[in-house]
Amino acid sequence: MSESKTPTPIPAGDTYKGWVFKWTNYIKGYQRRWFVLSNGLLSYYRTQAEMGHTCRGTINLATATITVDDACNFVITNGGAQTYHLKASCEVERQKWITALELAKAKAARMQAESDDSGDDFSPSSPSAAPGKGAGSQNLEFHSAMRTLGSKVEDLSTCNDLISKHGSALQRSLSELDSLSLTGEAGEKIRQVTERATLFRITSNAMINACKDFLTLAQTHSKRWQKALQAEREQRVRLEETLEQLAKQHIHLERALREAAQTNPCADSKSVSGPGKGEVSDDDDNEFFDAMEEAPEFITVPADPQFHKRSSSNVSGFNSEIYQDDQSLNEEPMATNQESPSQELVPLKKRRARIPDKPNYSLNLWSIMKNCIGKELSKIPMPVNFNEPISMLQRLSEDLEYHELLDKAAKSHNSLEQMCYVAAFCVSAYSTTVYRTGKPFNPLLGETYELDRQRESGYRSLCEQVSHHPPAAAHHAISDRGWTLRQEITVASKFRGKYLSIMPLGTIHAIFEKGNNHYTWKKVTTTVHNIIVGKLWIDQSGEIDVVNHTTGDRCHLKFAPYSYFSRDVARKVTGVVMDKTGKAHYVLSGTWDEKMEFSRVMQSSRGGENGTEGKQKTVYQTLKAKELWRRNPLPEGAETMYYFTALALTLNEPEEGVAPTDSRLRPDQRLMEDGRWDEANAEKQRLEEKQRIARREREREALNQRSSSTSEEGAPHDNYQARWFDHTKDKITGESVHVYKGGYWEAKDQGNWEDCPDIF
Known part of the structure; x- marks a missing residue:
């Protein structure tokens, strides 16, 4: 298994x-x-x-x-x-x-x-009183605690005697004063003091009697308390032994299960979610879910191996023509799966494979984060200790780590086949996050980042920070192999105490020259757990609808949130590719951190009702699953290099001819990569203050323009305009977005950066 x-x-x-x-x-x-x-x-x-x-x-x-x-x-x-x-x-x-x-x-x-029987004698020296290897030290602690308690009881008894002694003396003195023949106001005061002293004596006597009762009770029941304490210690030892035994049993069961799976490969009965091969079970007793786990929306079972050989079929309205167009997906590996970049495209230079190791800087995370609960983290200045030495623009460019999936999609002859590759590309963007708990640098307004891999991989990518509040980055990538990718992402984040939620807002567009297919989708929520205590870990959860606006095809992807009691594999992703009529053609399954597979749907039907939800599950009969995408292994020593991938290691590598606003030239980020974190923190504060001064200057200019304008209503407070992107309305989604207007690569060829702002 x-x-x-x-x-x-x-x-x-x-x-x-x-x-x-x-x-x-x-x-x-x-x-x-x-x-x-x-x-x-x-x-x-x-x-x-x-x-x-x-x-x-x-x-x-x-x-x-x-x-x-x-x-x-x-x-x-x-x-x-x-x-x-x-x-x-x-x-x-x-x-x-x-x-x-x-x-x-x-x-x-x-x-x-x-x-x-609470009065049984108890001997700390008896064998039952000393379980485990640490019994001697436990007895010493026990006797030390009992001596301390005994000392406090003696102090309490002494205080009782002193209160009784001094109270009696005070009462005698007051009685002597009362016997004096004083009249007027002095006599009245003495009577009031005497009455209050009498009340104090009564209260003191009550407290003394209560203390005596407590002392008697403590002495009477001390043996019972000692026995109860020792019983708790024995219970703890037994529980530790039981846990150790259970862990050994679990390891033994896992080993036996793996050996059984290797001996009988057909025993691996789990497909996307549901019963194993050769059976369709409606018995809900065979499924187990914890309180946070949702029932699967569908079940997949193997189809008849001879199904595709039938000349005709009347099940599920099966369209044989569509199947003939893309049957190569399940008959034999596609040619595009075996292709590598053209041999004519050679690297310009050898890219670096290492960066300086991450220094071991200690920092109390909670001392800083406790003041951030419920706030927008993009507005809070954070030290570089929480960062990784790349900016959010470079992090956005990492979405192209598996650009080969888009290359294969561009060569597809069928829109449904193309949808499978686009969906896999959508999932692959999260594979780089599984170990990456560091926070990227917030880009400065006007900051850019170019990723020119035209000679190596056939594509060019450009990112620009187009807005500061809310922070928004526009991204445009175009490939010689027939696809264009663009997106504008605004990241909203909230710190909830135990975890941090990161919600990317915005739509991603993928356009292919062949067929003019236009796809859109959005990102899911990223959650960083164990902010206060424990080791940080990341989870992705939510649902994504990948839509082909040209044909009406749709793929619904579901990222299952991590559940401690779930029987399913962690980081699971499932999906169904459907045409515009809602008929399913492919089932996708896998994990967002490892791989994705796809299976051709041969027949679909409604299963029985789910006993807990009252909903019907759809049962898909599918051909054998084939691999669609697999994560690249991390470079050697990645744990000391922020868990960067091979691509991420090259993102901040210095290059000649880039714009003066490029993230590679950002000084605080460069200092952090070199391990000079104290200098990086000082430089980061300088850059942020410079950015604030520039924003105030723009606001003053906007205010002056509004004052001199005949139309004052609706005038902007900040007249900033992006350098390489135009603000417009998207024709597909209707959203207000920034779209690449061109000119960057031409300016690079000419070395003309006169219009670029001075942000560093």
Whole structure:
């Protein structure tokens, strides 16, 4: 089996919860229920929402019996009064529940026995008092704590004696004053003081009596407390041993499963999402989902191998002509899959394969991020310690890492086949993010970046920062191989405390000369987890619709969010390519960090209803899946070079003839790449202040123009205009966008950069 799932560890503490299938009756069979194990009690609910108001049943584990039926089933009975027949999703999941239930049962029985006999003697030197290798140090800590508590109790007793002594002396003095024959105001004051002293004496006596009761209670129950503390320590040791045993069992099961898959390749029954080869199952008991996981929208099963040899078919309205046009996708590898760039295109120079290693600078992330909760991060100055030494414009150019997919799409003879490559290109753009937790530099207004790979790969790319608030970058790439890619991306980001959400706004356009096919799609949300504690990791989630506006074809891609309890492979992406009538032709599957595959749909039908959602799943019969895209391996030593890809390592490489606004010439970014972070931080502050001064100057000019203009309404506060892009309305989407107006490459050939602003 090529992928292994991360096991669900038994959580520390007394609470364990999750979905388990419970037998109800012979009509409904097993039904999915939410079980909660807490304080020795096992309770269940129909849904998590019921936990606050409706419990469907509870068993006290102190007197319960737990038995195992088979690999996934187990039974819990409480003296015949209550019996639960339960089924886990797999043997590993069942073992987790059995272990948690046995631990809870042992603890509940032990606590019940202790409540019946709380006066038993306890000897810290007994063998049971010293489990594990660290028992000696634990006993020393235990006795030290008891000595400290005993000392505090003695101090409390001494304070009681002092309060009693001084209170009696104060009372005698007040009685002597009261015996004096004083009249008038002095006598009245003495009587008031006497009354208050009497109240204070009563309160002090009550406190003294309470302290004596506490002292007596502490001395009486100290042995019971010592025993309870030792029981908790033994419980911890047993839990650690159980976790270690469970981890070994999981490793053994994974190894056995891999060996079985190697011995019998047909045993790998998971396709996109659903039952294995040769079966279509409507039994929802064979599926297991946690609370955050959504049911799959469709199921794929292998089609009859002889299906394509039939002369005619009446299933699912199958169009044999379309199939004949692109049957090479499943009959044999396409010629374009085997092609490499033309041998006539030779590199201008050897590109670099290394950059200086990342310095080991320590910085308290939380001390800075705690003031950013709920704010737009693009408006907050951040030190370069959080960055990677490339700008957002260069990061945007990295979308072309797998430009070969667009080259293949440009050569496709069928629009549906072309859609598969465009969808794969859409997914491939996220493969560079899996380890990249560093933040790109926010581009300065007017900053540009060119990526000229015409000789090597046939394309040229230009990015420009066209707006500062909101920050927006326009990108235009054109290839000699028949495609054009353009986009304008605005990044919105919010820090929520535990995680950071990055929402790219804007539409990506891909236009192909052959067939004049015009595709559009948007990006999904990127989430950076463990901002406060733990190792940073990145997830992509959301849905993308890739639309061919020329033919009406559509591909719906779904990026599944990471789920701790999910049985599916992590970072999963699924998709269906459909024509304008909604008929499915291809199913895509894979992960956004590794590879994508596609399968030809031969037949589709509606399956049974999903028991939890009440929706019908579509079952697709497909031919054998073939690889569409695979991620390139990272360069050697990438972990010390910000996990840059081979392309990313060359993005900031100095080049001659670029515009003076090019990101390669940005001084703070260059200093950071060289490892001089303190100087880079100072230079970054200088550039940002220079940018603010330029913005204020533009605002003053705009204000003067508005004052002298006859029409004051609607005048802009900032009259900035991009150098290489025109602000216009997109004819396809109707959005207000910046489109490349031309002239950059001509200016580069002439070396004429007179109109470029001075931003560095």
